Each structure stands twice: as C-alpha cells, then as structure tokens.
Amino acid sequence: MEWHVKRFEELTAKELYRILAARVAVFVVEQNCSYHETDNKDEAAIHIYVKDNEQITAYARILPPGYAYEAPSIGRVLVEKEQRRTGLGAVLMKKALEITVNEWDAEKVMIQAQTQAKSFYEGCGFETVSEMYLEDNIPHEDMVWTRPL
Template identity: 45%
Template sequence: MNYKIKKFSELTTKELYEILKVRVEVFVVEQNCIYQDLDSKDEVSFHVFLEDNSEIIAYLRVLPKGISYPETSIGRVLTKNPYRKKGLSKEIVQKAIDFIIDTLEEKEIKISAQAYLQKFYESFGFKSTSDIYLEDGIEHIEMLYQK
C-alpha cells in the first residue's frame, strides 16, 4: 500500500477516475445523498490517497486557505467499505494534518465534519466551532484545529 499526495495537475487520468468513482460510491450511493460532488475545488486542492493494487481505498482532499474557509481545510474524507475498522481513516487524516503543518506551513485547519464523527476529529485536536447543522440532509458540525 502506498500513500500519495498530488496536486490536481499531477493526477493521472486513471487516478482521477478512481478518486471520483470512490467518492460517488461512498458519498452518493452508500450514504444515499444526492449532491454535486464536482464543485470546482478539486482543481486547486491536494489529493491524498492510499492505493492497494492500484485501487484507491482511502482518500481526502486538502483545500488551500481561502477556498472553502479562510483557513486551510480537509474534505471528502473516506475509506472504502471493505477497508474500514483498520485504522486507515486515522492514518490518512494524520497524513493530511502533517502535510498541512509541515509542507504548507499552515497552523489552522477548518473542517465541516459529519456530526457522528465529532469525537474522531476531536482525537486529533479539532474543536467544535458551531452547532450541528444540516448539509445535504446530513448533520454536520464545523471544527477547527490549531497548532
């Protein structure tokens, strides 16, 4: 298994296809949520993903500050169903935090997390900054990480 961090322009056509495929699989089909996944933010994001035999099994994107929030952000965090409960979500989120702090040299990360994952993100040091709200019919909460 191999983690990769790439800008949009560095993704191969196959990687981009696999990223979009797994995002639709998890967020649209599995969560039964109809929403516009292709939001033009991918082109300015860093894509962090874990491959196993050329299959993307965990993914997230890092959005530079000023795109979704004034702070740098993490979004579209997922682990493919057969690979869950193996610590991969913790690994990939930590990789993203390290990349943001060490490479991008940013000190704050803002996220819109699904509310049921609040404790998961708190384990990294994120703190709630909003009440729970509905986004695409799913309860979310804004959270902030500060180094």
C-alpha cells in the same frame, strides 16, 4: 499499500477517475445523498490517497486557505468500508495535517465534519466550533484543529 500526494495537474486521468469513483461510492451511493460531487475545488486541492491493488482505499482533499474557509481545510475524507475501524483513517488524517502544515505553515485547519464522525475527528485533535447544521440533509459541524505549540 502505497500513499500518494498529488496536485490536480499531477493526477492521471485514471487516478482522477478512481478518486471520483471512490468519492461517489461513499458520499453519494453509500450515504444515499444526491449532491454535486464535482464542485470546482479539486483543481486547487492537494489530493492524498492510498491504494491497494489499484483501488483507492482512503482519500482526502486538502484545500488552500480561502477556498472553503479562511484557514486551509481537509475534506472529502473517506475510507473504503472494508478498511474502516482499522486505524487507516487516523493515519490518513495525520498525513493530511502534516501536509497542510508543511504547505501553508498552517496554525489552524478546518473541516466540515458529519456529526456521526465527530468522535473520530476529536480523536485526531479537532474541536467543534459551530452548532450542528444540515448540509445536503446530513448533520454536520465545523471543527478546527490547532497546531500544538
């Protein structure tokens, strides 16, 4: 497995296609959720992913401060179904947090977490900061990670 960290303009057409295909496979098809996957935030994002035999197996999108929240944020976090519960998601989040701290000297990082994944994010150091709300008919909670002193 090889990790990649790229800004939008560094992605090849093939890489972008594979990223979007992976996101649609998880968030639209697997979760049976119809929503606009392309939201005009990808161009500002840092994209982190790992691939195995040219297939994206884990991915996250890191947004700068002011795009989704006042603080930088991590979103579109996914791990391919066959790779879940292997520790790959925790490695992905650790790398995404490191990038966020290095890029913007972030004291805090926000996420919009699906409630069913709350315990996973808590294990990565995030704490809930909102009530549950529906986003595209899926329960979500806002969570924050605070950089240790």
